[in-house]
Amino acid sequence: MTRQLLYQLLFPFFFLPVFAQKNSTTNYHPPLDIPLILSANFGELRPNHFHMGVDFKTNGTTGLKLYAIEKGYVSRIKVSPYGYGKVVYINHPNGVTSVYAHCSTFVGKIDSLVTLTQQKEQNFEVEIFPKPTEIVLQKGENFALSGNTGSSTAPHLHFELRDTKTESAMNPLIFGFDLIDTKAPEIRAVKIYGLTEKGYLLKGKNKTIPVSKGKFGYYIGGNATTIPSNFCSEQGGIGFAFDVIDHYNQADNPLGLYGSYLIVNNDTIFGHHLDSVSFDHTRYINSHTDYEEYHGAKKKYHKSFRTKENPLTIYHNDNIGIIHLQPNDTAKINYVAYDTKNNKSELTFKVSVLAGVLHSSPTLSPKTLLFPDSSFSYKGATFAVDIPEGCVYEPIPKQLETEKSTSIGSSSQPIQKTIAVKLKLVAPQLSTEKYYIAANGSYLATKYTNGWLSADSKSLGSFSIKVDTIPPSIATLNFTKIDTLCTKPVLSWKVSENKTSLVDYDLFVDGHWQVLEYETKGSYLFFRKPENLVGKHFLKIILKDACGNEMIWEKEMSF
């Protein structure tokens, strides 16, 4: 039976998503040679993004061999102290790219190419795009070791499958990796919202109802609930969101929900399924989930409605999921949460609107609000800001301050795009590179031109000019200041940069540049001593922060 047909039988309610043809026939080699156990699945809700791959456990350790899932060629290699850390991308003949992140080390040709490039560019951080004939791998060939580099907080393999052409991330549990899963998702709460006709939230008009599990499945108290009449309006209506997590066999940790649908009075009005997410859209997580609940109570609500502007392709159809109810109306709600193996959990209840007056839509004025479908620019004597169209997810208060403080919007409101901020640098006492713009107190990469500081910000809120004249600091970690003889294979230092960020870190041994690895978790620098480095040598480390403050550490050592 084809998957398409299977879905038609299982979910006769809705118009079906077209699954790509890349699944079913794939017979990938596992990327690890231990059983594949998930610590995170595809599409989990994360800050500003969906989890774009799966995380496989690596027995709590690093250094496990990683294998190419299919024959192909290495198309990209990156080394960074942030994000994916050390990562390898392999393009396969079937149009799929596999991605292996947070590696500890590369192996063979990849390792030599990275070392060569680092020496050539005199930089630990490199990004390489080898030609298709340069590094060819066979199915099941080892090319790197698992690790914990970049923003990873514990050893694991972050693994992705992408459509090579579009670079959209695909759900590995649909497109090739079959894991045993007999546990259904867990529904924990339901939230009801008053909505405008565009799917925007009406401020303060929402209600949360806990969900319990009994003998016959999930339920809410009395199997029914009521909402005030002012949740509803002439054009708008109400919408639902559900706090749902999923579970897998062999993993105690909670995982993310794969799919859902919402049936109102026997009509399927909304549904989502996390098969594929494009990197351009992933930040729309801020609109898909209840942002306030996610950042406040860390609750994982999936909305069963969306705003008009939300372009995510994870939804079953074009409906935005608004339920048009009027005072005294009652609707039968049926919600189904399912995983990639079609284990299902259901919740059925009635919602009634109490008698009373409707919500009267206030006129939304561009004088006081920022809108998703329009841009906004302000230029004053000392502060300027440019907000592009499609930046905010809902109409939000503009809160423009240009006098005593300079701010726009609130840091508690997420944004989709970067905004351009400028602040006038009046009568600087120091060299201009020492000044930077801070967004809500945090450093932004800043430029200076013609009396103005400018920066791109990924948050709204308050903006101010700050000064950094303090160089980064450095301290030896696995040896002491007075040690002159070193027998250790790796030397490490702790660095700290309090105000801005460490932008340059170089190690010279007898004046020759050597790779100094930077690990942002805990702020460590590492030097893996080459085996042929013996005898007495002079070590010098130069650190630079974003405001050009420099720190030099030097010492003569014997190896």
Ligand SMILES: [Zn+2]
């Ligand atoms: Zn991951």
